[in-house]
Every structure is written in structure tokens, then in C-alpha cells.
Amino acid sequence: MNSQNTQSSQRVQDSQRAQTGAAARRATYTPDSLLEVAVTVFNERGYDGTSMEDLARAAGITKSSIYHHVKGKEELLTRGVNRALDALNASLDTLEALPDGELDRVEQAVFRAVQILVDELPYVTLLLRVRGNTEAERAAQASRRAIDQRLAGFVERAAAAGALRTDLDPRLASRLVFGMVNSVVEWYRPGPGRWSADDVASAVTHVVFDGLRRR
Incomplete structure (x- = not known):
């Protein structure tokens, strides 16, 4: 085999290995794990400032591999904010069903809102930071306003x-x-030795309903 044929064969092998590697990386992702990467990038760069190239680079896969899982970054945004919205609305639905105790309802609303914020921190952060420049963002803002109105009603x-x-x-x-x-989204960071969701929720609830003054 001459040198030219050897080089050509090597290029084919390199291309095959690259394709195999890309397929393997794509296969390691699920819609949920890809969403986790996307939400992290959205929160770091801002949704408007994030391109599909940015998402592909962060995930270590090609743009076409992302499209294998989702239609585009707008779908990732919608999935991200809906994860926060679904958790918040489910909590409010539970509170609405309580038989009585309006003050208890408000107190539980505060406690559970903090718990959800800490447990779903990246997704709630994304929800709170959308700007309303696209249809998906405006839909998220409208859903957030509806939640705010439900809380105000309590x-x-x-x-x-x-x-x-x-x-x-x-x-x-x-x-x-x-x-x-x-x-809380602006300062809370999870990690070993950090406050738990219940710790933060309890502290916020006590400050709201009992204050800081020593009795």
C-alpha cells in the first residue's frame, strides 16, 4: 500500500472513530440530562445570549445531536421553566385543598415555596430570569404571574x-x-455543610411570621 492510500485509509478510520465517539456521547444524554446542561448555560449566559453552538459545546456533542433530542433551545427553555412551574402549581393545588386555617395556608405557602426553590434551584432561577423577548419567555412570565396571583390570594x-x-x-x-x-436564588448555593431546603424554608418562615426581635 502506497503512502497516499495509507493516508486515505487513516482519514477514513479517524472519521469513523469521530462518528462513533459522537454517537456514544449523544447516546449518553437523555432529554432530562441534556435539559440540565442547557439550564446551567442559560443561567450563566442568559437565555438570549445562549446559542445552539454554546449548548453543543457545553454538552460536548454536536448541534445535530441536540436536535436528535429536542427541536431547539426554545423547547429546552419551556421544559426548564415548566419544571419549576409544575412544582409550584402542584404545591398550591395541595394548599388550596386544605379544609381551613387561612394563616396556616399562607405559612405553608411560604415554607413550601422556599423548599421548591432550593430543591429546583436551577429551574426556578431560570423562571425568575426570563426577559419576555420570545413567545416561550412571555408564556413563562404569564404563568409566573398567575402563581403570584394565587399566592397573593392566600x-x-x-x-x-x-x-x-x-x-x-x-x-x-x-x-x-x-x-x-x-x-434566595441570588445567594443560595447547595453543597456539603450548606443549609438544607428545610433549614432555609424554616428560617424564612420564622422571619416572616415571627420577626427577628428577641421576645
């Missing part, structure tokens, strides 16, 4: 039942309380 009903102080507008109180809950 506070308003507790106020109407006489369970809350009367010198605060319930809508303002709701914005302040759940604004504090949402701010």
Missing part, C-alpha cells in the same frame, strides 16, 4: 379572616414576602 384571604395585621395592604405584604423568597 394572603388576602388570611387578612379578610382577621388572621393578619390590618395596617398592611395584603397585596403589598404578599409582594414583600414572596420577593424575599425569590431572592
Whole structure:
């Protein structure tokens, strides 16, 4: 075999190995594991600032391999924010079904919102950071507003039942309380020796309902 044929054979083998490697990397991903990579990149770069090339580079696969799993980055965004929205709405559905105790309902709403935020931190972070520049983002914002309205309704009903102080507008109180809950995404980072979801949820709940002043 002459040198030219040897080089040609080597190129074919290299190409085959590259294709096999790409197929293997693609096979290691599921829609959920690919979503995890995408949400991390969205939160680091911003959804608008993330290209399909960025996602492919972060995943270590080609763009065509990503399209093997999803239609595009908008589908990944929708799946990401829906994971947060589904968890929050399921929690609210459970609270709505409670038979009585409007104040308990509000307290549980705060506690569970923090738990979900910590447990689903990347996905809630993504939900809170969407800008509304695409149809998928605007749909996510509308769903988030609906959740905010449900939470505000809990506070308003507790106020109407006489369970809350009367010198605060319930809508303002709701914005302040759940604004504090949402701010957890800016500083909380999970890891060994860190506070658990229950630790953070309990602390926020106690601050909201008991305050910091020593009794």
C-alpha cells in the first residue's frame, strides 16, 4: 500500500472513530440530562445570549445531536421553566385543598415555596430570569404571574379572616414576602455543610411570621 492510500485509509478510520465517539456521547444524554446542561448555560449566559453552538459545546456533542433530542433551545427553555412551574402549581393545588386555617395556608405557602426553590434551584432561577423577548419567555412570565396571583390570594384571604395585621395592604405584604423568597436564588448555593431546603424554608418562615426581635 502506497503512502497516499495509507493516508486515505487513516482519514477514513479517524472519521469513523469521530462518528462513533459522537454517537456514544449523544447516546449518553437523555432529554432530562441534556435539559440540565442547557439550564446551567442559560443561567450563566442568559437565555438570549445562549446559542445552539454554546449548548453543543457545553454538552460536548454536536448541534445535530441536540436536535436528535429536542427541536431547539426554545423547547429546552419551556421544559426548564415548566419544571419549576409544575412544582409550584402542584404545591398550591395541595394548599388550596386544605379544609381551613387561612394563616396556616399562607405559612405553608411560604415554607413550601422556599423548599421548591432550593430543591429546583436551577429551574426556578431560570423562571425568575426570563426577559419576555420570545413567545416561550412571555408564556413563562404569564404563568409566573398567575402563581403570584394565587399566592397573593392566600394572603388576602388570611387578612379578610382577621388572621393578619390590618395596617398592611395584603397585596403589598404578599409582594414583600414572596420577593424575599425569590431572592434566595441570588445567594443560595447547595453543597456539603450548606443549609438544607428545610433549614432555609424554616428560617424564612420564622422571619416572616415571627420577626427577628428577641421576645
